[in-house]
Amino acid sequence: MSNTFLGMPTLPVFGSGNLNATEPFPKAAHRELGNAQLRANLGHATHTIRDKRLKVVAELPDWEEMRDAGSAIKNATMAKLPALLEQFEANFTARGGIIHWARDAQEANEIVTGLIRATGETEVVKVKSMATQEIGLNEYLQEQGIAAFETDLAELIVQLDHDKPSHILVPAIHKNRDQIREIFLREMEDVDPGLSNEPARLAEAARRHLRRKFLTAKVAISGANFGLADTGTLTVVESEGNGRMCLTLPETLITVMGIEKLLPLWTDLEVFMQLLPRSSTGERMNPYTSLWTGVTPGDGPQSVHLVMLDNGRTAALADEMGRTALNCIRCSACMNVCPVYERTGGHAYGSTYPGPIGAILSPLMTGIKSEENNSLPYASSLCGACFDACPVKINIPEILVHLRGEDVDSQRARVKVPTQMDLMMKGAEWAFSDGGHLNLLEKGLPLGKLVAGRDKVIKKLPGLAGKWTQSRDIPAPPGQSFRQWWAKEHRAPSGVEAGESAEGDQA
Ligand code: SF4
Numbered sequence: 009m010s011n012t013f014l015g016m017p018t019l020p021v022f023g024s025g026n027l028n029a030t031e032p033f034p035k036a037a038h039r040e041l042g043n044a045q046l047r048a049n050l051g052h053a054t055h056t057i058r059d060k061r062l063k064v065v066a067e068l069p070d071w072e073e074m075r076d077a078g079s080a081i082k083n084a085t086m087a088k089l090p091a092l093l094e095q096f097e098a099n100f101t102a103r104g105g106i107i108h109w110a111r112d113a114q115e116a117n118e119i120v121t122g123l124i125r126a127t128g129e130t131e132v133v134k135v136k137s138m139a140t141q142e143i144g145l146n147e148y149l150q151e152q153g154i155a156a157f158e159t160d161l162a163e164l165i166v167q168l169d170h171d172k173p174s175h176i177l178v179p180a181i182h183k184n185r186d187q188i189r190e191i192f193l194r195e196m197e198d199v200d201p202g203l204s205n206e207p208a209r210l211a212e213a214a215r216r217h218l219r220r221k222f223l224t225a226k227v228a229i230s231g232a233n234f235g236l237a238d239t240g241t242l243t244v245v246e247s248e249g250n251g252r253m254c255l256t257l258p259e260t261l262i263t264v265m266g267i268e269k270l271l272p273l274w275t276d277l278e279v280f281m282q283l284l285p286r287s288s289t290g291e292r293m294n295p296y297t298s299l300w301t302g303v304t305p306g307d308g309p310q311s312v313h314l315v316m317l318d319n320g321r322t323a324a325l326a327d328e329m330g331r332t333a334l335n336c337i338r339c340s341a342c343m344n345v346c347p348v349y350e351r352t353g354g355h356a357y358g359s360t361y362p363g364p365i366g367a368i369l370s371p372l373m374t375g376i377k378s379e380e381n382n383s384l385p386y387a388s389s390l391c392g393a394c395f396d397a398c399p400v401k402i403n404i405p406e407i408l409v410h411l412r413g414e415d416v417d418s419q420r421a422r423v424k425v426p427t428q429m430d431l432m433m434k435g436a437e438w439a440f441s442d443g444g445h446l447n448l449l450e451k452g453l454p455l456g457k458l459v460a461g462r463d464k465v466i467k468k469l470p471g472l473a474g475k476w477t478q479s480r481d482i483p484a485p486p487g488q489s490f491r492q493w494w495a496k497e498h499r500a501p502s503g504v505e506a507g508e509s510a511e512g513d514q515a
Pocket residue numbers: 287335336337338339340341342343365394397398399400401402
């Protein structure tokens with residue numbers, strides 16, 4: 009991996025916030041799998057969104073061409089990112105906005121805190137934002153004596169329950185209506201004690217709870233879905249209208265956006281405004297799309313700031329194979345179709361970004377060498393459903409395999425002696441590189457029957473292979489291989505077995 013991309017230095021990351029898992033995926037997944045309620049909630053929610061998505065995607069005859077267009081625009085963006093960032097900055101500041109550059113989570117948190125302190129406020133309202141979750145902004149602000157109120161319904165549920173989001177689009181996907189009702193009754197001061205679990209009643213309770221915050225907050229914090237380089241415009245797409253309130257009512261607006269969120273042209277939105285809602289919520293059109301360009305005198309926030317966040321993105325850009333992960337538009341389609349995510353849920357990934365995209369994004373941004381993140385690329389069956397669903401055609405399985413390779417290389421560099429996996433692979437290389445070798449090994453097949461015993465299954469393999477038999481039995485191998493059977497059935501008149509030449513079978 010080179011450490012520059014198109015002359016852009018790879019910035020060191022000192023505090024990456026919530027990108028690093030706190031424990032390896034297998035351990036966390038094992039714990040989460042014990043939660044039957046979680047699996048039921050997730051199965052229901054992911055299947056509902058998945059079906060909606062399939063229906064609206066099928067309506068568009070040019071969906072595949074649209075995906076190609078989205079992929080091409082993002083690839084072109086990454087290819088000239090330094091120039092586009094400069095263009096965006098010039099246009100944003102020319103219209104009255106102020107840009108701040110943050111190398112990592114720590115710097116971004118300090119900048120945002122400084123901006124809030126300058127207003128004299130101690131409370132802020134927030135629009136749902138992955139970037140601020142990534143940097144752990146809420147926790148940081150709390151330490152600094154500033155209260156941040158989430159206004160997206162699902163984020164509010166998670167915040168009230170002192171929990172963590174488990175999905176990038178539906179952060180409370182792991183909770184059902186009864187659980188939400190219980191959280192509201194426990195945590196909201198102004199809630200009707202007779203609150204039912206009907207969605208409309210729950211939404212009403214949240215609306216009442218938030219209204220006072222919207223009307224009194226002087227500072228709002230948001231993320232951004234896109235930044236348009238040719239006009240210096242920022243975009244937020246959302247479904248509830250809470251974003252629109254936060255982006256227009258307060259006097260000060262602070263946005264935190266990853267540097268990869270740029271699009272070259274305003275007109276590129278034509279493609280992404282079709283790809284994003286269909287892929288994320290299964291809607292034809294997004295309910296609320298807010299766009300703002302700097303400051304408009306007398307209308308909306310009069311102090312507009314943007315924190316441009318690296319936090320490992322330049323490291324991901326420098327990875328030739330992995331950089332397409334930065335094309336992600338955070339639609340969540342990949343996690344809704346992932347069989348691993350559906351069973352373990354988002355918390356098992358440990359990072360702000362769960363599911364297939366998280367399994368590649370977190371290690372790319374923070375490095376594969378961390379003990380916790382190096383298990384993430386293995387959190388996949390490589391079935392390819394994520395690739396099929398991705399609206400910008402990120403080849404997630406290919407990047408997963410690439411990162412697994414990096415992990416193996418880094419382990420080899422650390423542990424100088426060959427690992428069990430190395431020895432097994434060497435053995436496989438020897439066996440499959442020559443038909444004669446394979447023939448020799450196959451002669452040992454009858455031994456398998458002995459190992460299997462009377463019930464004809466092998467219950468436990470030794471060493472690393474034992475992980476395979478941890479959750480399944482292996483049927484006893486047949487007494488002879490197909491090649492041995494074939495050779496017997498088609499014995500040549502000369503006595504030389506078919507499939508075995510005198511010089512050794514090279515098949
Ligand atoms: S990787 Fe693709 S499918 Fe997954 S969240 Fe990103 S854009 Fe959506």
